[in-house]
Amino acid sequence: MDFESLVKHISTIQNTLQAQAAHAVNLALTSRNWLMGCYIVEFEQHGEDRAAYGEQLLKKLEQRLKTKGLNERRFREFRRLYLVYPQLKEPISQYIASQIQIRQSLTAEFTEPIRRLVTAESENGVWKLSTEHPQTETWMIPADRLFNRLSSTHLNTISGIENPVKRAFYEMETMRGCWSVKELERQIASLYYERSGLSKNKEALSALVQQQATLLQPKDVINTPVTLEFLGLNERALVTENDLEQSILDNLQRFLLELLCKGLHNISYANKFIMQSDLN
Missing domain, CATH: 1.20.5 (Single alpha-helices involved in coiled-coils or other helix-helix interfaces)
Structure with missing residues (x-):
């Protein structure tokens, strides 16, 4: 092995494991956001004392938790994420089950709601959203791909799109081009979906967009306010x-x-x- 080979191997190790670390953090963050949204919806629909909180529930939750990054706006986003992507229950339940340390640290009081809410055994109506429109399943992106290929910030951004076909379009294009979140936001703002619908040569337009797109980097997943708050790190780490x-x-x-x-x-x-x- 010569020096150039050493440089190549060190670089490969750095890039590969950095990407793996970013991916691991993202899976945990997406799971957290979705599960919190799931519990919020469950409480709003079936909570024993839900009437006492009403529309002030998320605000009261923020005041009670007093945790940086968990505020009323974020709780609304988590709830929306769960309602838009109920199909994530399968990959998230598998992810939770695969994490031995998570399973061992969860108390019985916590694991029972997780089992009931995250598995297909739930019969209280929370999962009905996933079967209300069976005709859309042919073009919907598989849940495991959404969970593994899109960051929590990507999912949060796309979940704000009401049109399910438009959502699927941006999901596919983001995964296809490995877009950064800023690139996704830019394409939404530039009406890429609408332009694609009007274009006579959709493949040529897509190729042009992908060629000019800014690609997602591992640092883009880690170096965000949401991720830093989740990891308990100071936001000053964002200063480049x-x-x-x-x-x-x-x-x-x-x-x-x-x-x-x-x-x-x-x-x-x-x-x-x-x-x-x-x-x-």
Whole structure:
């Protein structure tokens, strides 16, 4: 093995395991978000004291938990994620079952609701959303692909789309091009779905979009506020070298402007003083 081979092997190990770590974090985050949404819907529909909270439930939940990253807005997103993607129950239940440490740490009080809510044994109507439109199953993306191929942020963004066909379009295109979340948001904002529908050559348009797209990187999964909050890390970790450079330039620009303004003010004052002296 020569030096170049060593460099290649080290680089491969770094990139492969970094991607694996990002994937592991993402699976846990997606599972957390979906399960929280599941429990919220379950409580709203069947909670013993749900009438006491009503529309204030999510706000009260935020106030009671006092956990960074778990606020009313996020709870709404988690609930929406669960309602839009009830089919994720299968891959998430398999994921939970495969995590030995998770199983061992869960108490009986917690595992029973998980078993009842996350497995197909539930008969309380929570899962009815997954079978209300059987005609759509032929084009729906398999749940295991959604769970394993899309990040929690991708799923959160796409779940905000009401049209199920449009959702499936962006799911497929995101997986096909391995888009970053910013790229997904950009394509939604540019009406890519609508443009594709009007295009005579859809394949050519898709190829052009994918060629120009920004690809997802492992750091894009980890280096987000949601992930950092989930891991209990300080958001200052989000500061990149480019951010630091831009901050320095912004502060330097502000300093120079203040200095220039003060200089002009002093010059103006001096000229006024000289003119008054001449008049005297």
